[in-house]
Amino acid sequence: MTRRSRAQMIEETRAKLLATARQAFASQGYGQTSMDDFTAAAGLTRGALYHHFGSKEGLLIAVIEQIEAEVGDRLQTASAAEPTPWLGFRCRCRTYLELALEPEIRRIILQDARAIFGDVPQAAQSVGIAALQAALEELIAAGTVQPVHAGAVARMIYGIVTEASFWIAEPDGDPQARLAQALDGLDRLLAGLLHQA
Amino acid sequence: MTRRSRAQMIEETRAKLLATARQAFASQGYGQTSMDDFTAAAGLTRGALYHHFGSKEGLLIAVIEQIEAEVGDRLQTASAAEPTPWLGFRCRCRTYLELALEPEIRRIILQDARAIFGDVPQAAQSVGIAALQAALEELIAAGTVQPVHAGAVARMIYGIVTEASFWIAEPDGDPQARLAQALDGLDRLLAGLLHQA
DNA sequence: TCAATTAACATACGTTTCGTATGTTAACGA
DNA sequence: TCGTTAACATACGAAACGTATGTTAATTGA
Known part of the structure; x- marks a missing residue:
């Protein structure tokens, strides 16, 4: 176990680079992060970076892919537990937020x-x-949701979530209270998608 | 008239810088815009820029303020013509998009x-x-819209509009058709805010 | 009216940062 | 065993930003 294969060591440096970059991007922002600095923090040089990721943007893409994969998993896990498709959809939106x-x-x-x-x-x-x-399309097919363009509305919900998160995190105001208010507003907006009883 | 005062000339260079920067930011993006290049395009140097705006960010802020002022005017003009407060609100959202x-x-x-x-x-x-x-708060007070947190929902609508605009402008797909689909989706979501009849 | 100050720029410089080009070492294949 | 290639490190060149330092012309005050 103390013996690592060559392939494992390579993967380790790649993972280390990715993790260090993710940390640096998150704390200082992409633009403010110097590739010299954070590769040094990882005990490596820019050479390793350009070898594995090609460019600074390539590195950012790799970080994004990693985060997106995690987000996808967590959304899936959360919404799968709900009893009805509509509640699953609603839960997915809330969890996204x-x-x-x-x-x-x-x-x-x-x-x-x-x-x-x-x-x-x-x-x-x-x-x-x-x-x-995809969830929206199912709900529309099932007649739960009015016939809207699922792609358009999915993007709009993404926008709702994005802006709400910035609003909640604003320096003033209580984040907990704002989260509750945002979830309430989200519910109202989503309710507009439902067919009237 | 052919005689310009000193103050006018200063204002002219400031305006010229602002206009050139706005053009450059819009076409190449903020990050890709070199201050050397576009000041030269305006027939000036970076010296003038740092004198008037302090920094590259300061210049961006000035450009944003100019655009925001125009946006505010156009929104006001468009929504003021509508017959009812709710329709004014709806029109404002649509115009925003x-x-x-x-x-x-x-x-x-x-x-x-x-x-x-x-x-x-x-x-x-x-x-x-x-x-x-502000429009939302009036509608809530009038009982037209359900009691939601106006600040939160206003931001969410901003998010809807933002994401929709990116979606509409995507390289594939017909922008005209997508605009119509987005406006339809927007209507559904906004309808959720209304009190049930 | 004239000297001093300040505004409105231009020019020159130093630093940072990115990408590339060029080593270098070790593994792997023929 | 020898050539090749992967996995890095190091060195170099080219922006680009901000600042420090002119320079000129207008304005102010005595």
Whole structure:
């Protein structure tokens, strides 16, 4: 066990680079992070970085993909436990909002990534939005939700969540209270999608 | 008339700098814009820039303030013509979306500014959001809209508009069709805010 | 009216940072 | 065993930003 294969060591340096970059991006932001500095913090040099990731943007893409994968898993886990499809959908939106509150996700995905790649991170094609869209399409087919364009509305919900997370995290105001108020507002907006009884 | 006062000339260079920067930021993005290049394009040097705006960020803030002021005017003009407060509110949201489709606004306000100043441009305190919140508060007081937190929901609508604009402008897909689909989705979501009949 | 100060810029410089080009070492294949 | 390639480190060049330092012209005050 104390003996590591060559392939394992390579993977270790890649993972170490990724983890250190993720930490640095989250705490200082992508633009403010010097590749010299944080590679040194990882005990390596920029040479290793450019070998594994090609460019600073390539590194950011790798970090985004890692985070997106985690987000996808957590959303899936949370919403799968709900009893009805609609409640599952609602839970997915709420959980999305809670995830967006984590500083790492807000800073890297919602804040910096947008400026680098204009649109939603095309890199990982935003797992969260895709899943939201799929859930919406099912609900529309089942007649629970009015016939809207699922892709459009999924994106809009993503926007709701994004902005709400920034609002909640604003320096003034109580985050807990704001989270509750945001979840309430989210509920009202989502209710508009339902078919009238 | 051919005689310009000193103060006028100073204002002219300031305006010229601002206009050139706005153009450059919109077409190449804030990060990709070299201060040497675009000041030269304006027939000046970085010296003038740092004298008037202090820093590159200061220049961006000035550009944002200019755009925000225009956005505020156009929103006000559009919504004031509507017959009822609710329709005025709805119109404001729709117009907001249409404005967000303009490349200049999308690139500078929605895309780049967020990465530089984490939150919504605190610089000009987003006139659009503030007006949206005020309109919401009136509608709640009048009993037209359910009692939600106006600040939270105003921000969420801002998020809807932002994401929708990016979605509409995606390279594939027909922008005209997508705009219609987005406006439809927006209507459904907003309908959730209304009191049930 | 004239000297001193300040505003409005231009120019020059130093620092930081990114990407690339060039080693270097160790493993792997023929 | 020898050539090749992967996995890095090191060195170099090219922006780009901010600042420090001119320079000129207007303005102020005595």
